[in-house]
Amino acid sequence: KLYEDVADLPGLHYDFVIVGGGTAGNVVANRLSENPHVSVLVLEAGPSNDGVLDSEVPFLLTEMFTNPTYSWNYTTTPMPGLNGRSVSYSRAFILGGCSAHNGMVYTRGAAEDFDRYAELSADAGWSWNQLFPYFLKNEKWTAPADHHDTRGQFNPHVHGTNGPIFVSLNGFSLPTFEQKVIETTKELPHDFPFNLDPNSGKPLGVSWAQSTIGGGERSTSATGYLAPKFIQRPNLHVLLHAQVSKLVNVTRKKGRPGFGGVEFRYGESLFVAHAAKEIVLSGGAIGSPQILMNSGIGAHAILSALGITTVLDLPSVGQNASDQPFMTTQWAVNSTETFDSIRQNATRFAEGMAQWNASRTGPFVDSGIMTHLGWFRLARDSPAFSVHPDPSSGPDAPHLEFSFIPGGATPGNSMSIGIAVVSPVSRGSVVINSSDPFAPPLIDPGYFSNEWDFLAMRDGISLAERFTSAPTWSGYVGAMTPNLANLSSADLETAIRNATVSNLHMVGTAGMSPCGARYGVVDPDLQVKGAVGLSVIDASVVPIVPAAHTQAVTYAFAERGADLLKQRWGL
Numbered sequence: 001k002l003y004e005d006v007a008d009l010p011g012l013h014y015d016f017v018i019v020g021g022g023t024a025g026n027v028v029a030n031r032l033s034e035n036p037h038v039s040v041l042v043l044e045a046g047p048s049n050d051g052v053l054d055s056e057v058p059f060l061l062t063e064m065f066t067n068p069t070y071s072w073n074y075t076t077t078p079m080p081g082l083n084g085r086s087v088s089y090s091r092a093f094i095l096g097g098c099s100a101h102n103g104m105v106y107t108r109g110a111a112e113d114f115d116r117y118a119e120l121s122a123d124a125g126w127s128w129n130q131l132f133p134y135f136l137k138n139e140k141w142t143a144p145a146d147h148h149d150t151r152g153q154f155n156p157h158v159h160g161t162n163g164p165i166f167v168s169l170n171g172f173s174l175p176t177f178e179q180k181v182i183e184t185t186k187e188l189p190h191d192f193p194f195n196l197d198p199n200s201g202k203p204l205g206v207s208w209a210q211s212t213i214g215g216g217e218r219s220t221s222a223t224g225y226l227a228p229k230f231i232q233r234p235n236l237h238v239l240l241h242a243q244v245s246k247l248v249n250v251t252r253k254k255g256r257p258g259f260g261g262v263e264f265r266y267g268e269s270l271f272v273a274h275a276a277k278e279i280v281l282s283g284g285a286i287g288s289p290q291i292l293m294n295s296g297i298g299a300h301a302i303l304s305a306l307g308i309t310t311v312l313d314l315p316s317v318g319q320n321a322s323d324q325p326f327m328t329t330q331w332a333v334n335s336t337e338t339f340d341s342i343r344q345n346a347t348r349f350a351e352g353m354a355q356w357n358a359s360r361t362g363p364f365v366d367s368g369i370m371t372h373l374g375w376f377r378l379a380r381d382s383p384a385f386s387v388h389p390d391p392s393s394g395p396d397a398p399h400l401e402f403s404f405i406p407g408g409a410t411p412g413n414s415m416s417i418g419i420a421v422v423s424p425v426s427r428g429s430v431v432i433n434s435s436d437p438f439a440p441p442l443i444d445p446g447y448f449s450n451e452w453d454f455l456a457m458r459d460g461i462s463l464a465e466r467f468t469s470a471p472t473w474s475g476y477v478g479a480m481t482p483n484l485a486n487l488s489s490a491d492l493e494t495a496i497r498n499a500t501v502s503n504l505h506m507v508g509t510a511g512m513s514p515c516g517a518r519y520g521v522v523d524p525d526l527q528v529k530g531a532v533g534l535s536v537i538d539a540s541v542v543p544i545v546p547a548a549h550t551q552a553v554t555y556a557f558a559e560r561g562a563d564l565l566k567q568r569w570g571l
């Protein structure tokens with residue numbers, strides 16, 4: 001049951017308390033409460049997703065991104081690699097977490113990313129082959145909203161059909177642009193080969209985009225894992241507007257700390273919820289390390305400087321933040337068949353909205369942020385490799401991601417290629433800066449703190465220019481805006497550092513490492529090292545960012561994480 005008011009909760013004693021009703025938290029809540037004999041409480045700081053149109057309608061994604069009501073409204077620390085700029089660091093403040101306000105892009109990463117996780121954690125359970133069933137368990141492959149012929153646009157053999165999260169191809173076509181992208185894969189197949197399905201474990205090449213959308217609506221951990229048939233379970237309670245500050249009532253079992261309760265703020269009052277079996281932190285890559293540190297779990301030096309008593313000295317908490325820098329290249333186009341024609345025209349925008357309302361068809365059924373994605377490796381002789389060895393997880397894993405967008409960010413008709421460095425070397429951190437548990441932490445993604453990442457981005461711009469140089473774009477593509485092509489090397493460097501923003505895919509701030517390792521935050525079973533009755537299940541446990549967007553990975557980690565919990569408790 002969903003509770004808006006703490007006063008309506010029947011009590012504050014449960015078997016499991018899950019902190020954060022986000023992408024991962026709702027998966028864990030659903031799977032644990034499959035067993036009617038266990039009781040589960042989810043504490044979510046944000047409001048309900050129900051009836052939030054900006055979240056439901058895929059095309060309203062820009063409105064969702066910029067709506068402060070559904071965001072924690074974080075900003076990063078100034079980053080030297082970005083010419084001292086701070087950038088906004090969006091995190092969802094709504095039931096469903098980032099799955100309810102993200103770009104809906106559905107990508108899993110390279111098989112080698114997961115085999116590296118298995119190696120880093122010394123647990124084969126995190127390898128591609130063993131995690132693959134969990135990707136399928138999460139997914140319900142669905143026909144696109146326009147029911148077009150999808151043959152040759154994806155590989156049905158690598159998709160799930162029974163999971164709670166809808167995944168589909170775009171359901172509104174911009175045929176001229178789409179044909180030109182596909183034509184480029186034929187004209188320049190060496191650089192831009194076509195790949196039938198990037199979610200097979202081998203993502204390299206150009207593929208049709210897949211999104212967490214079904215029937216023209218966004219699919220989220222809240223709409224899927226807390227759907228009416230699940231949320232009505234009597235043993236599953238979700239409390240909204242409940243912001244957790246820290247874990248309290250420290251107990252010791254054979255010297256190992258455990259926590260008798262989870263303190264949270266509802267309105268102006270503080271409450272404590274109790275977990276008889278286990279507390280699960282699912283606050284995300286920012287929220288979970290923050291709660292750990294507030295609770296005295298972290299680097300002793302940082303905690304003692306803030307006057308917080310160290311309960312468990314775990315220096316890796318909040319460190320090793322691994323995230324992808326992103327920038328957009330843009331060209332004017334000689335066409336009105338772009339998303340700009342809808343976004344910049346109030347009449348067409350209103351028509352699109354009305355069509356979505358009437359029939360869940362038309363341009364509003366898609367995010368409007370890409371038709372295709374491309375995943376590429378740097379050239380072997382790239383200058384990047386002279387400053388750092390190849391950081392990718394293997395030869396079939398990409399260094400760069402391109403999103404191909406029939407639209408731009410300025411008035412007029414444009415096309416854009418979004419470029420992300422998806423195998424970054426740089427690492428950052430999330431660290432608390434106050435003894436006030438509700439104060440925002442310092443978020444430093446560390447973009448371009450290693451030169452390799454900057455050089456990879458620079459190569460990405462050349463590669464994007466090469467893409468638009470294919471014959472098919474002749475007469476269609478006009479000037480690059482801003483024109484990065486003729487800049488001096490110094491000016492290009494300034495332009496890149498000034499234009500780079502976050503791809504919002506942070507992981508690693510509560511990273512897993514082998515049992516017994518003196519670094520890392522959680523063991524491969526996702527229990528906090530050295531603690532009892534406490535685990536972390538969300539994106540923060542993934543030790544290195546996959547060469548992918550991170551929601552599918554988070555879902556798969558959460559599905560396996562829930563299984564590990566159930567095994568531990570014999571459920």
Ligand SMILES: Cc1cc2nc3c(=O)[nH]c(=O)nc-3n(C[C@H](O)[C@H](O)[C@H](O)COP(=O)(O)OP(=O)(O)OC[C@H]3O[C@@H](n4cnc5c(N)ncnc54)[C@H](O)[C@@H]3O)c2cc1C
Nearest residue numbers: 020022023024097098102103104105244284287539549551
């Ligand atoms: C704007 C944006 C766009 C993105 N686009 C894509 C995309 O297109 N495709 C993709 O694959 N990935 C995308 N991502 C990344 C992806 O969505 C996330 O990596 C993933 O959803 C993280 O899941 P999580 O469970 O770790 O955290 P979240 O989904 O963030 O869940 C954490 C939850 O915990 C709650 N919480 C945090 N702290 C507290 C507290 N103290 N007390 C109570 N509750 C708390 C939060 O409100 C939130 O609901 C995007 C992310 C953002 C922000």
